[in-house]
Amino acid sequence: MSGHGQNIPAPTAPLPTPATDGPDKKLVIVGIVGSVLAVLGSFLGWVTVEDADESLAGTDGDGVFTLITAAITAVLLIVGMVTRKGMVAASAAVPALITFAIGLLNFLDPARLAKASAEGDEAFEGASSEEIDAMIEGIEWTTAAGLWIVLLGALAGVIAGVMAGLKARSSN
Numbered sequence: 001m002s003g004h005g006q007n008i009p010a011p012t013a014p015l016p017t018p019a020t021d022g023p024d025k026k027l028v029i030v031g032i033v034g035s036v037l038a039v040l041g042s043f044l045g046w047v048t049v050e051d052a053d054e055s056l057a058g059t060d061g062d063g064v065f066t067l068i069t070a071a072i073t074a075v076l077l078i079v080g081m082v083t084r085k086g087m088v089a090a091s092a093a094v095p096a097l098i099t100f101a102i103g104l105l106n107f108l109d110p111a112r113l114a115k116a117s118a119e120g121d122e123a124f125e126g127a128s129s130e131e132i133d134a135m136i137e138g139i140e141w142t143t144a145a146g147l148w149i150v151l152l153g154a155l156a157g158v159i160a161g162v163m164a165g166l167k168a169r170s171s172n
Contacts (some may be wrong), residue, residue, distance in 0.1 A: 009073070014090055020098075022080075022081070022083075022089075023077075023080050023084075023086045023089040023164035024167060026079060026080070026148070027159075027160050027163050027164070028077050028089055028160055029081075030040065030156055030159075030160055031077045031092065031156050031159065031160020032074050032077045032078060032081075032160075033153075033154060034096075034152065034153040034154070034155070034156025034157050034160070035070045035071070035074035035077065035156070036134045036153070036155065037150075037152065037153035037156075038066060038073070038099055038103075038149065038150045038153030038154050039070045039071055039074070039147050039153075040149065041042060041058065041066075041071065041145075041146045041147065041148075041149030041150035041153060042058040042059060042063040042064070042066045042111055042146070042150060043057060043058065043094060044058065044145060044146025044149065044152075045057055045058075045069070045144035045146045046058040046061075046106060046110075046111050046143070046144055046147040047110045047111075047114060047141045047142065047143060048141070048146070049097075049139055049140070049141060049142075050140035050141065052112065055116050055142040056113050058150065059096060060091055060107075060116070061106075061112070061117055062102050062105070062106055062112070062116065063113075063146075065098075065102050065152050066098075066099045066103060066154070069095040069096070069098045069099040070150070070153065070154065070157070072092075073092045073096040073154075073161070074155050074157075076089065076091050076092035076095070077089050077092045077157070077160060077161070078090055080092065080153045080164060085168075086164050086168025086171070087165065087170065089160070089164035089165075089168075090164045090165030090168055091161065092160065092161040092164070093157070093160075093162050093165065094161070096154050096155075096156075096157030096159050096160075096161055099153075099154035099157065100151060100155060100158055100172035101155055103150040103151045104151065106147055107143055107147055107151060108141060109140070110141035110143050111136050111141045114136045114139070115132060115133060115136055118132045118135070118136060119132055158168060163172075
């Protein structure tokens with residue numbers, strides 16, 4: 001039989017399907033924004049002296065670590081979103097959780113940052129750690145806005161990472 005006159009369908013490429021793999025873009029963007037806020041909050045005031053106009057920035061102590069872990073969180077979320085790899089975005093939950101834990105430690109003990117800052121200050125050179133602790137204990141420290149921003153931003157990163165992981169796991 002010859003193929004003349006017969007309608008043979010031409011080979012076609014598969015129809016594109018909407019991409020369902022990869023992390024939820026909106027949620028990842030919320031996590032990225034939260035991580036950037038945590039980076040910015042690391043530079044802001046974390047504690048203030050009650051009844052005084054003095055505050056300490058996060059980068060005077062543990063804010064250096066939150067700055068690094070929040071930046072890593074943002075990078076992992078961006079890479080996960082761009083490459084559409086949910087597990088990469090999910091891995092952002094780990095540094096975000098570390099950021100949150102560091103922030104929480106400083107929230108629960110506002111004098112922690114003051115102690116760390118004083119131990120590295122030349123004015124306290126020669127003073128023992130116990131002497132510095134005794135001096136700082138007499139001061140009433142309160143949590144400032146920068147620490148709140150770090151905590152909320154880190155929480156957004158944790159939630160985005162966990163949700164990306166749950167979605168990646170359910171799609172496998």
